[in-house]
Amino acid sequence: MALIVDAADYFRVLRQIILAAERELLFIGWDFDFEIEMLPGESDSDGLAPDGFPNQLGAFLEAAVEQAPDLHVYLLKWNGAVIAAPGRLMPTVALSVFGSDRIHFALDGHHPFGACHHQKIAVADDKLAFCGGIDATEDRWDTSEHLPDDPRRVRKDGSPSEPWHDATSALTGPVASALAELSRKRWHRATGDTLKRPASTPADIWPDDLDVDAKDVDVAIARTEPPYDGEPLINEIEQLYIGSIEAATDTIYIESQYFASETVCAALEKRLREQDGPEIVVINPEAALSQLEDDAMHVLRGRMIDRLRAADHQDRFRIFYPVTAKGDPIYVHAKIMITDASILRLGSSNLNDRSMGFDTECDVAVEGPEALITGFRARLLSEHLGVSPEVFEEALQKENLLIGAIESLNSPKGRGLRRIDPRPDGIIGGFLANTRLLDPRYRPGQETSAGQGVRPRHLALIAGGALVGGLAFLAWQKWRGGGPRS
Structure with a gap:
């Protein structure tokens, strides 16, 4: 077991594991952004990282599959992330349609309306698993120094990203296999496709530069x-x-x-x-x-x-x-x-x-x-x-x-x-806190139909309220005789 703090260290180790995988890579996440540079500031003029592979996540996955002829990659992303970050949809579609046929992408909608698929798991060959809080998406990269105005901490559009603290774990042994099985079940529930456990590989894929924090723990x-x-x-x-x-x-x-x-x-x-x-x-x-x-x-x-x-x-x-x-x-x-x-x-x-x-x-x-x-x-x-x-x-x-x-x-x-x-x-804060409209939950024994949260009727009420408010504002402006002002 290793405990990894902040995404700079995680992304570096994750690249090593992706390149070491031979049969299966499972990624279960809230969001993926295939245009991020995994090692910001380390690309050469051809967009390659120091390891000789593309720095961008999507191109890196394609290169990893190309150099491992038996490797299949499965990426399961929350379907609501498409709405939360619509700009990431086209790179995802491009990777899915034009990338390798051994890269499989799916959106997970197997949950009640308004709920979120929030797990953050990555597993390689049933041998090594990451489980924690770090998503492979924009705005996550930072070092543990959290340097002010770090030029590497920047979004794709060139704007600065704020300092970000996060953590995950790296695990081998039976727990890695168990997390792989959990991920394959999640893939099956989301897509209906059953993934078989990959054939065992002899290689030890623990990175040489990742310190082991504990061994033989439950x-x-x-x-x-x-x-x-x-x-x-x-x-x-x-x-x-x-x-x-x-x-x-x-x-x-x-x-x-x-x-x-x-x-x-x-x-x-x-x-x-x-x-x-x-x-x-x-x-x-x-x-x-x-x-x-x-x-x-x-x-x-x-x-x-x-x-x-x-x-x-x-x-x-x-x-x-x-x-x-x-x-x-x-x-x-x-x-x-x-x-x-x-x-x-x-x-x-x-x-x-x-x-x-x-x-x-x-x-x-x-x-x-x-x-x-x-x-x-x-x-x-x-x-x-x-x-x-x-x-x-x-x-x-x-x-x-x-x-x-x-x-x-x-x-x-x-x-x-x-x-x-x-x-x-x-x-607004008092209303949301009193109703827990955006922070709902089910209790033991409750059925899905009994749940609370943002439902279609709530969206309709919000949209209707916005429309009525907009019409009222325009009518008021016309009554004043001024019309809309810039």
Whole structure:
């Protein structure tokens, strides 16, 4: 097992695994952008990376298939991503239609309306699997230094991309085979096609330059799958979160894109009300990626912060966002929870209701060894605080408390962590928070028809409201006698 932080390291290792695969590559993802450069700033005049293969993801996959005559590549992408990022559709169609007939692409619509296929899995030859939070798409690439104004951190149109923090895992052994089987089942549900397990290959494909963080450990796979086609809800991830929170004795460390899950908040609130319960540290982004997302998710976050601070009678709760050396916010996309020195969970699930019972998610978890778990926590926090892991461990030993160690190293200027406070609800934010229209979930025992969320009737109401509002505005302008103004 290896734990990989930030997409610069992940994309570099992923290229090595793609080139080493002989039979089958499975990619199960929220989105793929086949025009991204996997190693930004490293292309030569012909668009080749230092390994001699095309730097762009789509061309790289075609070249990998061309040099491996028995290799088939399967790419399964959430169908809603086509709407979320329509500009990526044409490169996808081009790869599917004009690329190798051994590259197979499909859109996954096997979920209730409004739900999202959110798993982020890649498996090579049933031998090595990646499972975590990193998508092979635009805006994900960054180094762990999160350098201000890094010229490599740029979109295809030349505009700068914001600093981005993320994480994934690399796994071999039975868990890699199990993740491959999960991926093949997902492909079958989405397409109706059954993929056979590939013939075994003798080669060891673990990259030489990827440090092994642990060997011979038991790994759990936890899933969220909404009820669909008569199948019941699977909420193993929710159970894993709550069980880990209940078992914690000293510390609960969380990194998540959101902080809005009702059941997880209730479990944390209960622990804060205890006498001498665990410290709780949450790392979140400062703001969401859009105003609508901010209204939908961070109003809920603010309410949960208020609840937890009210329950925190021993000053054991903190929620921060990380910043660069210039003080710019770093967007947190990682999905991690570490409890004490015993349990590490990492995957695709966020701390919102969707990830507990609406979207399709996949996490992995290990219980021990202690050195792996405490070392990874030190690795993450030292990155956020701009110090070495050794310096962080020294501060932790001195302070004997996680919050004390963080605050002793947290500089008020430059790289560090900044406090998150609730924001006013606002009309739209209050409505979205009260209804959880964009953060719905199913409960155990609920059928798909009983679910909540954005339904066709909601879209019709939104469209109708926009039309009525537009007509009313034009009528008002005409009444004023001015007509539309620029």
